[in-house]
Structure formats: C-alpha cells, structure tokens
Amino acid sequence: MGRAMELREIEIFLTLAEELHFGRTAERLHVTPSRVSHVIKKQERRIGSPLFERTSRTVRLTVLGEQLRDELLPAHQRIRKALERATAQGRATEGELHIGYTTPWCAELLLRAGDAFRAQYPGWSVRAREIPFTDPYGSLQRGEVHVQIAEFPVLEPGIVTGPVLFREPKALMLPADHPLARASAVSLEDLADVPMIRLELDTIRSKAAVDTHFPQRTPMGRSIPRGPSCSSWYEIPVMVAAGFGASIVAARAAEYHARPGITFVPISDAPTLDYGVLLPAAGAGPLVEPFVDLLRTQAAGALLHAREDRLRR
Structure with missing residues (x-):
C-alpha cells in the first residue's frame, strides 16, 4: 500500500x-x-x-x-x-476492581494477580468476593463484580467466557471407611455404587453446573444414587465425613478440605474441571483486560512451577 x-x-x-x-x-x-x-x-x-x-x-x-x-x-x-x-x-488513574471467585485455589490466583495489578496501577485496588454455588452468576449479571473466575462450561445470558486459566483433574471425595476409599483410582461407572451428596438443585439455576458436579447417571446409563441435599457446599465435606455419601470435586480440593473421615480418590476417566474467566457481555470497564492478562500470566506461572515440582520429585 x-x-x-x-x-x-x-x-x-x-x-x-x-x-x-x-x-x-x-x-x-x-x-x-x-x-x-x-x-x-x-x-x-x-x-x-x-x-x-x-x-x-x-x-x-x-x-x-x-x-x-x-x-x-x-x-x-x-x-x-x-x-x-x-x-x-x-484516563482511569484510580478506581476499584471487583472480582468474584468460586474456590480457594481461584482466590489464590486472583490475589496473586491483584498484587501484580496494584504494582502496575498504584491508584487502583482489587476487592475479591466469594461467589455462592447457589447463585453462580447473579453477581456478574447484576454488575456487582467486573470479572469472575469460575468453573466452565457456562452458557448464561449477559455473560461471555474469556480464556481458560487452568484445568483440574477430578476426584471423588469419599468417607474414609467406604470400600472405594482404598482404591488408587475410581471410574465414572463406580459412581453408581455410592450415594452422591448434592446441593439443593432447585437453588442452582445453571443446568451446566448441575450436569458437571451432580450427574444423575454414569456414562453407561446406570443410575447414580442420590444422597442427602445441602444448602451450602461447605456442608458437603461434613456429610461425607459422617458417611452419608460422596461428592465429585477438583483433585486440588484435597489440599484445602482434608479432614478426618474423608478420603480423596482420583477419577481416572473423568474430563478435567476447567476454570476460566467470565465477563459481562455489556463490557466490564477500562482495566479489566489488563487484569485478565495478569490472571493468565499468573496461571501459566503456577502451572510451570507445578511441573517443575513434579520433576524434582
């Protein structure tokens, strides 16, 4: 030209x-x-x-x-x-970003990105809030948070998905005295042999969240027994420890929710649980994109460190 x-x-x-x-x-x-x-x-x-x-x-x-x-x-x-x-x-010399997260490991990533963000934009602060499983997208849809780190997939009006930040293998959180707790790994078909504790499904608006975390059938079509229902996810480990059933979790949950009476067993054939960025479709503000870039950088760095740790072992 x-x-x-x-x-x-x-x-x-x-x-x-x-x-x-x-x-x-x-x-x-x-x-x-x-x-x-x-x-x-x-x-x-x-x-x-x-x-x-x-x-x-x-x-x-x-x-x-x-x-x-x-x-x-x-x-x-x-x-x-x-x-x-x-x-x-x-033009945006100062302000505050509100970021939502769903798990402790998402919160840790968010806080590391927040430290780097404040170093680059001294006039800005980052405020984090935990998003309840029973209202997984309302805060974002109502404009109460600018960015959210959450489990994928997400198909909700008014929300667009950003990059996947990391992928977690799944595990089955079991009572320590359950026969499957002695296995080195279980399969999705084994879910038919243990009641699954779940949240009260009428409080969860997302069908994708229900299908991912509280499946009702195995891949071969076997019915998964339904255990007690809870109104909060934090009740589930208590119910598992008491012997009322099991729950599908990210394998990393063993680092944060271990307690007497609970065992975490890898699920060998389950797809990964992917965590990524959610944004409001209407736009989220001037410094959201730089913050998302920092989330990606921090997530990539954490993955590299994890690989190096495994090699050293």
Missing part, C-alpha cells in the same frame, strides 16, 4: 468501501465529499489501479478494492481497539 498511507486515509477508504457513497462517507467522517474523493484518487495513483468503479449513480469496489478492504479491515479494527483501550486506561 505504501508507507506514506496514513491511518486517516485508511479510515476514509474503509468507510467508503462500506457506504459506497461519497456523501454518506463524508458525513460519517465529518469531512467534505471532495476530501473523500481526493484521498481515494491519491490512493489509486499510489497503487496504480482503480479501487472503485464510479458512475453517476453507483459506486462499487473493484476486485483489487475488495482485496484491499478484506486485508485492511481486521488490522484497522485491532488498531482502533488498542487505541480505545489505551485511552481508557490513561
């Missing part, structure tokens, strides 16, 4: 390629139609070929014009978004 082509000239070309009308293009960009015409002729002279076919009634892109539009448009959109983010961040 030539190094002398300026961003404003690209914008004029792309707008005309969309409007296919010199007057409307000029009106959108707050310039005169003669300015639009001058810029397009300048571009065509530089390239050595027409970009538009013009008649007294119509304006159409040539094949070369279509090719140039298709190649320039994605880059132009990225540049605009980058400038918008930089402008918003430059």
